[in-house]
Amino acid sequence: MLMFLLALHTIGGPAPKPPAAHYRIVTKTTSEVDLSAMGQPSQSVVMVTSAFVSITVSDSAAGRIAHIMVDSTSFDAGPLTSQMPPEMTANAKGTIFHVFVVNGHAMSQLTPVPASLQAAQAVNGLELLLAGFRTSKAGDRWVDTMTTDTTLSEGAAKGSRISTWTAKAGDGGSVQFDATWSGTTTVKAPTGQIEMKMSGTSSVLTAGGQLARSVSSTGIGSASMAVGGMSIPMKVTTEVTGTTLP
Numbered sequence: 001m002l003m004f005l006l007a008l009h010t011i012g013g014p015a016p017k018p019p020a021a022h023y024r025i026v027t028k029t030t031s032e033v034d035l036s037a038m039g040q041p042s043q044s045v046v047m048v049t050s051a052f053v054s055i056t057v058s059d060s061a062a063g064r065i066a067h068i069m070v071d072s073t074s075f076d077a078g079p080l081t082s083q084m085p086p087e088m089t090a091n092a093k094g095t096i097f098h099v100f101v102v103n104g105h106a107m108s109q110l111t112p113v114p115a116s117l118q119a120a121q122a123v124n125g126l127e128l129l130l131a132g133f134r135t136s137k138a139g140d141r142w143v144d145t146m147t148t149d150t151t152l153s154e155g156a157a158k159g160s161r162i163s164t165w166t167a168k169a170g171d172g173g174s175v176q177f178d179a180t181w182s183g184t185t186t187v188k189a190p191t192g193q194i195e196m197k198m199s200g201t202s203s204v205l206t207a208g209g210q211l212a213r214s215v216s217s218t219g220i221g222s223a224s225m226a227v228g229g230m231s232i233p234m235k236v237t238t239e240v241t242g243t244t245l246p
Contacts (some may be wrong), residue, residue: 002097017202022245027127032235047077049121053220055211063102063134068126070095073118080134088152092119097126104134105144115152125215131177131204132212137167163202170205177204192227196236215242
């Protein structure tokens, strides 16, 4: 379908290439792992992924087509970084996303091509940036549901999230979308499985009908990790920010 949309968009000769918008997306996940069942003290694991992306947008009859290029990524887990598999630490430079967006909602899942764990960490931030395309005025309210189903060679993740949004006036004619959300995620890997429940808040600052200027999201929840016949409880917090670059 996307190929046909692109073909229709170019009929009549080449059009000027739209300018790219540049962003930095930072995703921080903190996990407090209770290892008392193994006779060990609790362990805190902090993982931070930074992604620099360029987003080019073209209009279509029913919405917009977003082409997202990952310019570079980095990963930091402190002293645990050296113990991470190479798939986790590999730079995702050159990875792309293609998605059709209608009124701020991605009509298909944001899937990195080729598959990349670091690029996948930026998906939440990208979804929030694309939400800026929504044309809402101060006082508007709506509910949005997002589902994910990602399968990589390292494992698979399925999840859903329900967000309740409210729009309010921002500075300089901008509009701010604020949300409270809750969701669940199941991660399956050869070494075990994690069941997670999260809730939190998100914020999107936009000029209205445009890519967001900045976004943020925070979440907190609990998880259960099944490994070697044991169920290991975890407390998880997440922080996501997306900021415009010159």
